[in-house]
Amino acid sequence: MSREVRPLTADVQTPTSEAATQSFEADVSRLLQLMVHSVYSDREIFVRELVSNAADACEKLRYESIAKPELIEDGAPFAIEITINPDAKTLTFSDNGIGMTREDLTQGLGTIARSGTKAFLDKLAAEDASKEASALIGQFGIGFYSSFMVADEVTVDTRRAGTNEAWRWSSDGKGSFTIAPLPLESAPKRGTSVTLHLNDASQEFLQPRTLERIVRDHSGAVAVPIDLIEKLGAEKRRIADGAAIWAKSKSEVTPEEYTEFYRGLSGQFDEPALTLHWRAEGRHEYTVLAFIPGSRPFDLFDPSRKGRNKLYVRRVLISEDADLLPGWLRFVRLVVDSADLPLNVSRELIQKSEVFVAIKKGVTNRVVQELGKLAEAEPEKFAKVWEHFGSVIKEGLYEDPERRDGIFKIARFTTTANPAGDRTLAQYVASLRENQTAIYYLTGDEAKRLATSPQLEGFKARGVEVLLLSDPVDAFWVSTAAGFDGKPFKSVSQGAADVKSIALVEGANAPAEASGEVATLFAFFKQTLGDEVAEVRASDRLTDSVACLIAPEFGPD
Numbered sequence: 001m002s003r004e005v006r007p008l009t010a011d012v013q014t015p016t017s018e019a020a021t022q023s024f025e026a027d028v029s030r031l032l033q034l035m036v037h038s039v040y041s042d043r044e045i046f047v048r049e050l051v052s053n054a055a056d057a058c059e060k061l062r063y064e065s066i067a068k069p070e071l072i073e074d075g076a077p078f079a080i081e082i083t084i085n086p087d088a089k090t091l092t093f094s095d096n097g098i099g100m101t102r103e104d105l106t107q108g109l110g111t112i113a114r115s116g117t118k119a120f121l122d123k124l125a126a127e128d129a130s131k132e133a134s135a136l137i138g139q140f141g142i143g144f145y146s147s148f149m150v151a152d153e154v155t156v157d158t159r160r161a162g163t164n165e166a167w168r169w170s171s172d173g174k175g176s177f178t179i180a181p182l183p184l185e186s187a188p189k190r191g192t193s194v195t196l197h198l199n200d201a202s203q204e205f206l207q208p209r210t211l212e213r214i215v216r217d218h219s220g221a222v223a224v225p226i227d228l229i230e231k232l233g234a235e236k237r238r239i240a241d242g243a244a245i246w247a248k249s250k251s252e253v254t255p256e257e258y259t260e261f262y263r264g265l266s267g268q269f270d271e272p273a274l275t276l277h278w279r280a281e282g283r284h285e286y287t288v289l290a291f292i293p294g295s296r297p298f299d300l301f302d303p304s305r306k307g308r309n310k311l312y313v314r315r316v317l318i319s320e321d322a323d324l325l326p327g328w329l330r331f332v333r334l335v336v337d338s339a340d341l342p343l344n345v346s347r348e349l350i351q352k353s354e355v356f357v358a359i360k361k362g363v364t365n366r367v368v369q370e371l372g373k374l375a376e377a378e379p380e381k382f383a384k385v386w387e388h389f390g391s392v393i394k395e396g397l398y399e400d401p402e403r404r405d406g407i408f409k410i411a412r413f414t415t416t417a418n419p420a421g422d423r424t425l426a427q428y429v430a431s432l433r434e435n436q437t438a439i440y441y442l443t444g445d446e447a448k449r450l451a452t453s454p455q456l457e458g459f460k461a462r463g464v465e466v467l468l469l470s471d472p473v474d475a476f477w478v479s480t481a482a483g484f485d486g487k488p489f490k491s492v493s494q495g496a497a498d499v500k501s502i503a504l505v506e507g508a509n510a511p512a513e514a515s516g517e518v519a520t521l522f523a524f525f526k527q528t529l530g531d532e533v534a535e536v537r538a539s540d541r542l543t544d545s546v547a548c549l550i551a552p553e554f555g556p557d
Contacts, residue, residue: 057097
């Protein structure tokens with residue numbers, strides 16, 4: 001149940017030994033109302049969220065115990081228990097993970113992710129809540145609050161590993177919460193127990209079969225075993241073995257298991273467009289399970305966005321947002337488990353190590369290769385990937401010169417000959433007109449508007465295809481890339497057109513030769529405009545329009 005979060009409350013109090021009641025912030029109160037009313041149709045996700053929090057708490061203690069083995073001196077294996085109390089109409093989710101201090105509870109019970117409650121509320125207000133809320137909950141990490149979909153009251157008993165203090169947090173979700181000391185004899189030895197007092201509309205979650213189905217559907221791949229206790233005093237029954245899905249062979253994992261693991265990892269409810277599962281052997285050994293999402297995350301272009309890429313060392317979670325991929329692959333969700341990285345150094349030092357750098361390079365290269373295979377084998381499927389993430393992948397053309405050639409092979413473009421946006425550079429080069437020596441492009445804000453530019457007239461008249469580049473990053477990479485397949489990139493809005501040697505297509509109008517009178521007019525324009533323009537001249541770019549503006553060669557448009 002322990003994650004790093006930002007404050008939930010308006011006033012943060014200094015921990016004391018007395019019970020204290022505090023008010024939620026206005027945004028949190030509003031969020032709780034929405035959880036109870038707007039997103040009620042997807043109630044069962046609370047199981048996934050509470051199990052995920054419990055698993056995270058176990059992973060964090062597993063990591064801390066490397067430096068402080070006394071934290072788990074009882075030797076009890078990590079586990080999550082779900083206990084049903086039909087008489088009291090309660091569900092309890094317990095873990096023996098890291099636990100929380102009073103300060104942890106005060107600062108932030110649950111998870112408020114990158115953009116927090118306000119961003120969630122703004123997004124939810126813009127969506128059809130009945131269709132989008134469950135996906136948004138996962139994406140924003142609202143996790144713990146989903147308890148109030150099904151519960152009239154929520155109680156959290158917790159004890160931080162290695163401490164002699166325990167605390168109880170309780171709330172009915174109506175504006176405030178209370179934190180009180182908890183006698184150690186009533187508290188977990190370590191870890192957290194979350195008890196939900198189910199409302200009348202949620203009694204089906206007291207059925208063991210219902211809970212078992214939900215756990216297997218949504219949380220069967222977590223790396224901590226899950227036990228179910230069907231009533232007080234009953235024997236626990238294991239309903240998920242806690243075997244790491246990435247440690248299994250591909251033949252042992254079903255497509256449904258991959259999908260559910262992806263959903264838990266990404267916080268999205270779509271199907272992955274591509275699942276990659278491999279083990280690297282040789283100088284460095286590591287296992288990778290990676291997913292290309294089937295839809296675009298809401299915050300793909302948020303500069304503060306961190307990737308959801310987990311790094312394990314021999315199944316010990318080291319980082320939940322490891323820098324395992326370059327920024328232009330930030331949409332990929334993955335887990336890497338290494339046998340070679342050290343456990344007894346800081347996360348920062350691990351990510352600077354030679355082994356980590358080699359793993360990052362190997363994973364990045366493999367992802368690019370697999371995208372290339374998908375583009376070749378299933379072009380329609382890849383077209384959807386490019387539609388969602390192409391503008392991000394193209395950032396690599398500027399940021400990652402080492403992999404530029406590989407990215408060029410999978411890149412898709414809108415052109416004057418292909419407005420659908422699925423033209424490859426290889427196809428472009430294969431269709432070059434006789435005497436055409438360059439790959440021509442035009443940059444701007446919108447492909448449809450670019451397609452009507454008068455600067456294209458002379459190229460269209462000669463059947464010369466032009467790339468229409470409308471993503472913000474296009475202006476950067478195209479100025480640094482030398483070319484493709486021996487053909488340089490050349491802007492149609494800069495310098496001379498150099499297309500006179502290319503024959504006109506049948507029926508096209510040839511540009512008229514400038515007469516002496518026109519030359520005199522050009523001189524007049526230049527004299528009148530002065531330093532506003534460098535030159536006024538006749539152009540083989542135009543066939544119908546009177547004039548157009550052209551930037552100097554290699555100058556800004």
